[in-house]
Amino acid sequence: MSDRSTPPDPGPAGAGRAGRGRVRRLPRDRSGLAGNPLEQLAAGPAPFRDLDPSGELSGDVPIDTAAAEADRRALFASLLAEDPFADEEPEPEGPEPYVTAVLVCHNGAAWLPTTLAALKSQQRAPDQIVAVDTGSSDDSLRITTRALGTTRVVRAAASTAYGAAVEAGLAAMEVSATDRAERREWVWLLHDDSAPAADALERLLSHAVRNPSLSVLGAKAVDWDHPDRLVDIGQSTDAAGRRETYLEPGEIDQGQHDQPRDVLAVGTAGALVRRETWDALDGFDPALPLLREDVDFGWRAARSGRRVAIVPAAEVRHARATLTGRRDGAL
Numbered sequence: 001m002s003d004r005s006t007p008p009d010p011g012p013a014g015a016g017r018a019g020r021g022r023v024r025r026l027p028r029d030r031s032g033l034a035g036n037p038l039e040q041l042a043a044g045p046a047p048f049r050d051l052d053p054s055g056e057l058s059g060d061v062p063i064d065t066a067a068a069e070a071d072r073r074a075l076f077a078s079l080l081a082e083d084p085f086a087d088e089e090p091e092p093e094g095p096e097p098y099v100t101a102v103l104v105c106h107n108g109a110a111w112l113p114t115t116l117a118a119l120k121s122q123q124r125a126p127d128q129i130v131a132v133d134t135g136s137s138d139d140s141l142r143i144t145t146r147a148l149g150t151t152r153v154v155r156a157a158a159s160t161a162y163g164a165a166v167e168a169g170l171a172a173m174e175v176s177a178t179d180r181a182e183r184r185e186w187v188w189l190l191h192d193d194s195a196p197a198a199d200a201l202e203r204l205l206s207h208a209v210r211n212p213s214l215s216v217l218g219a220k221a222v223d224w225d226h227p228d229r230l231v232d233i234g235q236s237t238d239a240a241g242r243r244e245t246y247l248e249p250g251e252i253d254q255g256q257h258d259q260p261r262d263v264l265a266v267g268t269a270g271a272l273v274r275r276e277t278w279d280a281l282d283g284f285d286p287a288l289p290l291l292r293e294d295v296d297f298g299w300r301a302a303r304s305g306r307r308v309a310i311v312p313a314a315e316v317r318h319a320r321a322t323l324t325g326r327r328d329g330a331l
Helices: 015-019 037-042 066-081 112-120 140-148 162-172 177-181 200-210 275-280 293-303
Strands: 097-105 128-134 153-156 184-191 194-196 214-223 230-232 272-274 307-318
Touching: 097 112, 097 140, 097 162, 097 200, 112 140, 112 184, 112 194, 128 140, 128 162, 140 153, 153 162, 162 184, 184 194, 184 200, 184 275, 200 214, 200 272, 200 307, 214 275, 214 293, 272 275, 293 307
Parallel strands: 097 128, 097 184, 128 153, 214 307
Antiparallel strands: 184 272, 194 307, 214 230, 214 272
């Protein structure tokens, strides 16, 4: 049994370097997949029928076309969605997971219509949605109120930290202790500039059911304007305590990080957290500055014996408006 007092760094050394340049062959080693995925590719979409099981190209294969790339990604996503890496028994039969989506907003009118539309188009819809507006000076409050209704929007001061905003949203949607005891509650964290794919929540929950020891699950985040570029596939720290993202700047998503795995921390945009874990850890540490609470939360989760994982089959477009300086007004 591993020592949880020091969270491991399960990320592969140099993993981010796999995404540089144009790839002319598919990965050879996908150990853990049921069967040889290259054999499945060879029998799959037309652009890959000239692949032999060694991974070599045997002819002019149009892998640079958008259609071929979409086929390849869809097939690998399908294979990985079956979770061949799960090493535990699925969650026993019981109540369906109950998900509260908490959308925190601050001057995000430029992205909110897309984010709200993505949230409402989920194939597995959240059981309840609440938005928390932290003193927006643009149209954010009007947009969220029109989309969700006044009872589903909480107003908070502009100085409210992200974790405190999430707590305010959860408090507004609180249910009785009896109801909570009968539910498998999850909290789905969203930013106003993060638009989840239609199957994002479904894939996160499916992975959680098949891996019941997981407490925090993160989605693969891609750039809002350039969704072929990766921005978050899990996080760790190096020996000096600096954040490690496993990514090169502007790294192209070619499926090189599509294997679900345990990580130290995940980004908060699209993260799915067990409500029991959120309450036990008292949420995010309010003493930490913005954009630092995710690593701290993952660290504390690991120290308490809980697992954190990235689920790349679940995808979120993220503008990272605060980090890139595109958001009006300080947080």
